[in-house]
Amino acid sequence: MVEIKTPEQLAKMREAGLVVAAIHKATREAAVPGATTKDLDDVARKVLDEHGAKSNFLGYGGFPATICTSKNEVVVHGIPSEDVVLEDGDIISIDCGAIVDGWHGDAAYTAFVGSGHAPELIELSRVTEESMWAGIAAMKQGNRLVDVSKAIESYIRRQPRPATGKYGIIEDYGGHGIGTQMHMEPHLLNYVERRRGRGPKLVPGFCLAIEPMVSLGTPRTEVLEDDWTVITTDGTWSSHWEHSVAVTEAGPLVLTAPDGGKAKLAEMGITAAPDPLG
Template sequence: MVEIKTPEQIAKMRVAGLVVAEALKACREAVAPGVSTQDLNDIAAKVIADHGATSNFRADHGGLWFPGVICASVNNEVVHGIPGGRVLQEGDLISIDCGAIVDGWHGDAAISVAVGEVAPEVAMLSSVTEGSMWAGIAQMKKNNRLADVSKAIEGFIRRQPLPPKGKWGITEGYGGHGIGTAMHMEPHVLNYVERGRGKGPKLVPGTVLAIEPMVSLGTPHTTVLEDDWTVVTTDGTWASHWEHSVAVTEQGPLVLTAFDGGKAALAALGVTAAPDPLG
């Protein structure tokens, strides 16, 4: 079952989404050589608390309790990196994933941030991953199918020139998800087209999905470290992760976790974003 939201409920999710946007903005501005991933976690925690929200990361996930309010995944860590004493170095790439709950409604988003000056292929990696996310978001229109989103994400990545070192590996097994009264809900959103999977459910107004491509400079394969959380590439190549929570509306996509609702990025793709329900 896919949870369908009313316009009033989408407006409530927009509030949670803006808290996530504020937390990620504060983290992005703090990223620098010498800053620890725990420092970033503390910054996000303060923003979430200051807005009267709670973290949806600090919850029971299938018997495991995540120990932070952000996932801080550095270099070859794809997702679910645990914040702690690791200190960022010049040239690193960190993916920061954050979520918040306001009045029972969830928001979830992620960004990749270069630490100082990074190698050309690392900059390309982040840019391609972000671009594929927006390609997928642009397909969040009523009467499209879930497979249209997956196809757009994969298609964008496959069309990009290969980086100076490496290739584009679309992480297998991980992807986006429905979101609303819980952080992870049906349906699962693959970042590639899987044979035999079908077109998936129709995207009707009130559908809300977290669109989150994960791309590496090498293999699509991953493994989980002994901490039971951190997902790394099996070949050690670096990865990037970008994510937004997006609602399908009668007027078009509404990016709940973007300050402008996705207007600028979608306009560049010839798509009109829905009006912001909060004005």
């Protein structure tokens, strides 16, 4: 059931991934106090148009926008709106994707709006991002799906507890396969659930969107009346980071990172795969 990609197909996914990276750069620059989340969506649409790419979010299951804009206690799937204004001290997770010649890219990041953020929010984002990279580092031949889940969870559990008492690893949402569709088998938990077993073996051409979501409190969520917006049940703020990643014989290839993940993986003592686009 897992779609395995050829090197030529990975090159197309890399093209889509670079469009996603361009959207991240543009929306990060636009996420300033006074901007609306609709403004950010407009920025993303412009980048897609400039690259001749299509959105894989717009219309997906009826989703009405190009990106997800999840502010503060919103974990994921926030709908851009003219009524949601960014304020100094907010955090916002922006999740977006692109399609190039039928191949998908998908990634997310958490941004800080303005200045003066509480240390626990800065640490929350750091822990979430670093847990993603721990999962990426586990994307190597011979490992199994559960090794990625274990790496993510283990990193989070090792961190000092925040002032709120704990980090909540969101239970109802996780990573996924990606390729000719945005969401494919297998589903990737951000923690280990023993009854699921070890999962499929990671082989060259195996691609995952790795996306931990972590709150400053509960791991539990609820969906608002719009049938999309997911919030923490206790109102604590959350962070979301994601990259699309491929297993190759030469190491992990981070399809949605501008440099393919080379710099960050080098810090971890891991050699990233060569960029198929040169």
